[in-house]
Amino acid sequence: MKKKNEKTSRRDFIEKVSAAAGFGALINAVSNQDANAMPPMAMPGRGADNPATRTAPEKINKPSKPSGTSKDFTTFSRYKPSFGGPPNSDHYCGKLVPGLRKSGLAPVPVQAPDLEKLDYKMVRGAKEFHLRATPVKREFLPGTFIDVWGYNGSIPGPVIEAVQGDRVRIIFHNDLPENTSLHLHGIELPVEMDGVPGLVQDLIPPGKTFVYEFDLHQTGTFFYHSHVAMQEAMGMAGFFIAHPRVAFDPPVDRDFALMYQNFYVPPNATIADTSLMDWNWHTINGRSGPFTTPMVAKHGERVRVRLVNFSPMQHHPIHFHGHTFWLTGTEGGRIPDQAWTPRNNTLVGVAMAQDFEFIANNPGDWIFHCHMVHHMMNHMTRQVGPRIRPSHGAQAYQSQPLHVPPPQNILNAPEFGVPGYPQEMQGMMHSPEMTMESMMRVMMKREARGMRKHWASGVHGLMTVLRVLPDELYERVMNSNEHIEQGEIFDAIVQGRYAKRT
Numbered sequence: 001m002k003k004k005n006e007k008t009s010r011r012d013f014i015e016k017v018s019a020a021a022g023f024g025a026l027i028n029a030v031s032n033q034d035a036n037a038m039p040p041m042a043m044p045g046r047g048a049d050n051p052a053t054r055t056a057p058e059k060i061n062k063p064s065k066p067s068g069t070s071k072d073f074t075t076f077s078r079y080k081p082s083f084g085g086p087p088n089s090d091h092y093c094g095k096l097v098p099g100l101r102k103s104g105l106a107p108v109p110v111q112a113p114d115l116e117k118l119d120y121k122m123v124r125g126a127k128e129f130h131l132r133a134t135p136v137k138r139e140f141l142p143g144t145f146i147d148v149w150g151y152n153g154s155i156p157g158p159v160i161e162a163v164q165g166d167r168v169r170i171i172f173h174n175d176l177p178e179n180t181s182l183h184l185h186g187i188e189l190p191v192e193m194d195g196v197p198g199l200v201q202d203l204i205p206p207g208k209t210f211v212y213e214f215d216l217h218q219t220g221t222f223f224y225h226s227h228v229a230m231q232e233a234m235g236m237a238g239f240f241i242a243h244p245r246v247a248f249d250p251p252v253d254r255d256f257a258l259m260y261q262n263f264y265v266p267p268n269a270t271i272a273d274t275s276l277m278d279w280n281w282h283t284i285n286g287r288s289g290p291f292t293t294p295m296v297a298k299h300g301e302r303v304r305v306r307l308v309n310f311s312p313m314q315h316h317p318i319h320f321h322g323h324t325f326w327l328t329g330t331e332g333g334r335i336p337d338q339a340w341t342p343r344n345n346t347l348v349g350v351a352m353a354q355d356f357e358f359i360a361n362n363p364g365d366w367i368f369h370c371h372m373v374h375h376m377m378n379h380m381t382r383q384v385g386p387r388i389r390p391s392h393g394a395q396a397y398q399s400q401p402l403h404v405p406p407p408q409n410i411l412n413a414p415e416f417g418v419p420g421y422p423q424e425m426q427g428m429m430h431s432p433e434m435t436m437e438s439m440m441r442v443m444m445k446r447e448a449r450g451m452r453k454h455w456a457s458g459v460h461g462l463m464t465v466l467r468v469l470p471d472e473l474y475e476r477v478m479n480s481n482e483h484i485e486q487g488e489i490f491d492a493i494v495q496g497r498y499a500k501r502t
């Protein structure tokens with residue numbers, strides 16, 4: 001009965017659209033979608049005795065007409081959302097569609113927004129890096145500095161990039177007020193280089209140096225971190241990217257890296273309390289949304305994103321909008337392409353990495369976020385709607401990002417009366433330092449030029465943005481200094497005011 005209703009409503013829909021717009025092609029598209037979405041052979045449980053397959057097999061099996069456009073669902077376009085053929089085809093969801101770079105070249109360098117790269121020098125046949133464990137004052141949001149620990153003045157620490165076959169030497173210096181050591185997570189190195197205190201080496205006292213040296217035979221998304229648990233909870237980690245000498249096929253044009261972390265910073269404090277199994281601050285590469293710098297790709301490029309979760313104990317289901325991506329790697333390295341899986345959300349467990357790839361074929365500003373609701377806000381209090389402020393809905397917040405109405409109702413009750421928490425800690429707006437100037441530091445980043453006026457009101461906590469920009473818009477945003485109005489680039493995309501490519 002249900003099936004019948006569905007069919008009726010689909011037919012109604014087709015007839016309505018057809019009558020209104022004369023879209024014969026759309027009728028084909030919808031019926032072809034039937035053919036792709038419900039092949040009887042591919043549907044478990046749909047045997048010959050199943051009324052669903054008995055009703056109209058000739059319709060379900062209707063062959064697609066090769067129309068030469070993506071509307072036939074058999075081709076993949078790098079310039080518009082498209083299906084790409086049946087699930088076992090190479091181009092299904094863009095699976096093996098190459099980027100714009102040629103095969104056989106060295107990989108593109110990794111881009112980790114808001115992080116520095118660590119330089120090296122060739123010394124006695126090794127890439128020699130200098131890394132220092134240091135206390136860090138990290139600006140999670142404009143004007144909000146949190147005291148954490150990291151490397152070379154940053155959390156995460158600077159990105160180390162090396163290439164398969166390199167000899168790597170890390171001259172590691174301890175500038176912390178207590179002992180530490182360095183572990184290279186996932187690297188198959190000699191045991192005395194593994195950094196586990198007691199078990200394989202003595203802890204390195206403050207002011208002292210230890211040299212880690214090994215031959216790199218792996219490729220993938222790795223990371224370095226302190227192997228002292230409470231220091232890990234203070235944020236002590238950084239990327240160690242091991243590139244192949246020749247980029248994997250299909251080659252990517254752009255390679256981003258994001259590290260996720262959580263901290264618990266008590267009310268009116270600036271130091272993470274590592275004794276609590278709790279969290280209220282969320283960072284991507286050491287920034288909280290919307291201070292996270294957007295990733296920017298060109299329309300049609302093949303893009304890789306490497307995710308590492310270095311939260312003490314929170315897992316992150318990371319969701320990306322507007323595209324389907326292929327899971328191509330883990331913290332153990334590259335996955336054979338036979339085992340790649342299509343996803344739009346991937347769960348990154350503690351101390352795990354997930355690499356994924358996709359063709360950026362859908363222009364726009366796409367949210368890229370953890371799907372845990374408490375991770376989608378800072379301090380878990382950046383709520384819209386009636387729970388915190390009964391008389392103000394989401395629209396009121398979004399229309400006046402600098403004039404968030406004061407908290408009301410339950411949070412004014414005495415039992416919630418901890419000064420500074422949580423009622424005075426709403427997202428970016430919590431602190432007296434949150435001025436128009438701070439807001440401008442978020443809105444006026446080059447990477448954010450031309451986004452909608454109030455984009456920041458929808459980006460909090462473990463959220464960032466991946467922009468897919470047609471060439472000419474990419475050039476204006478990233479390479480020109482001409483003035484761009486807020487919303488100008490977004491509007492151009494929505495209205496289709498850019499050169500169409502096929």
Ligand SMILES: [Cu+2]
Nearest residue numbers: 316370372375
């Ligand atoms: Cu999360």
